[in-house]
Amino acid sequence: xxxxxxxxxxxxxxxxxxxxxxxxxxxxxxxxxxxxxxxxxxxxxxxxxxxxxxxxxxxxxxxxxxxxxxxxxxxxxxxxxxxxxxxxxxxxxxxxxxxxxxxxxxxxxxxxxxxxxxxxxxxxxxxxxxxxxxxxxxxxxxxxxxxxxxxxxxxxxxxxxxxxxxxxxxxxxxxxxxxxxxxxxxxxxxxxxxxxxxxxxxxxxxxxxxxxxxxxxxxxxxxxxxxxxxxx
Numbered sequence: 001x002x003x004x005x006x007x008x009x010x011x012x013x014x015x016x017x018x019x020x021x022x023x024x025x026x027x028x029x030x031x032x033x034x035x036x037x038x039x040x041x042x043x044x045x046x047x048x049x050x051x052x053x054x055x056x057x058x059x060x061x062x063x064x065x066x067x068x069x070x071x072x073x074x075x076x077x078x079x080x081x082x083x084x085x086x087x088x089x090x091x092x093x094x095x096x097x098x099x100x101x102x103x104x105x106x107x108x109x110x111x112x113x114x115x116x117x118x119x120x121x122x123x124x125x126x127x128x129x130x131x132x133x134x135x136x137x138x139x140x141x142x143x144x145x146x147x148x149x150x151x152x153x154x155x156x157x158x159x160x161x162x163x164x165x166x167x168x169x170x171x172x173x174x175x176x177x178x179x180x181x182x183x184x185x186x187x188x189x190x191x192x193x194x195x196x197x198x199x200x201x202x203x204x205x206x207x208x209x210x211x212x213x214x215x216x217x218x219x220x221x222x223x224x225x226x227x228x229x230x231x232x
Contacts (some may be wrong), residue, residue, distance in 0.1 A: 064110035092123030
């Protein structure tokens with residue numbers, strides 16, 4: 001009987017020891033797996049594309065610039081919306097200037113002049129709007145690897161403009177200067193032409209006047225000669 005009790009006690013002790021051993025190993029494996037998952041998640045976070053707004057607001061005098069860090073990721077500006085009185089009133093679009101190197105680092109720039117030249121919303125009605133009444137611009141960017149879209153990001157750019165910026169068009173500026181020059185020329189012509197009557201004939205009459213004077217002198221000479229000859 002004592003031998004049986006001793007055997008059962010030994011078996012129970014062995015079972016408890018084995019159970020503790022396996023439990024310890026399981027916890028150790030779980031900790032290793034958790035550490036691996038944390039490392040993988042950290043690696044994933046480091047590869048997440050970054051898009052940061054450089055200029056805090058748009059005041060009609062500066063470009064809107066974003067710093068980009070997107071390794072092996074294509075960044076595209078999909079949509080733009082403008083807000084007034086706390087709600088969206090419609091969409092606009094400006095093609096951004098992307099300067100991103102092979103490593104995915106660079107900038108995305110929304111041209112100040114391009115924004116100034118926008119006068120109407122996108123849509124069937126092409127409704128006009130006033131930049132001085134706009135509070136912010138919403139921009140939606142997409143991030144894609146290969147042909148698959150991976151994520152989206154929405155950025156809000158505050159707008160602080162007291163007056164609607166005047167659109168800049170170099171061609172119109174040159175034409176205006178030309179018109180001014182033409183106007184000055186016309187004014188000069190009017191001032192110089194006020195001293196003489198315009199006949200529409202700009203021929204030089206000096207040779208004809210000289211010929212007329214010579215002819216008169218010859219005729220007078222002939223008349224005088226005939227009178228002297230008749231007296232004789």
